[in-house]
Amino acid sequence: MINLYDVQQLLKRFGIYVYIGKRLWDIEIMMVELKKLHDNGLILDDEYLPAILILKQEHRKEEEKEQKS
Template sequence: MRTLYDVQQLLKKFGIIVYIGDRLADLELMELELRELYQARVLENREYETAMLIIRQEKRLEKEKRNRG
């Protein structure tokens, strides 16, 4: 897993498709869904951590993009 698309495909395996229309809100919801899957012991620790790192990086980039313009 390397990209946000990979995280979306992981969520899709569990029937979770996230699209609110606001990228930052989408990322927040993906983060919540991943946390729920991890707490339900459906995701392995490494898979969860990797997905969360990707989402946090995307959130940081989105916030920087919004601050610039």
């Protein structure tokens, strides 16, 4: 898993499509959905941990971008 697109593809495998319209909010909802999948045992740590790290990194980038504007 390398980027946000890969995380979206992981969620898509479970029929989860996230589009709210604001990238920061999309990332936050993806985090919630990933946690639910992991808590219910549908994805294991080897998929969950890289995905959540990518989402945290993207979230940080979006927050920095918003602060600059």
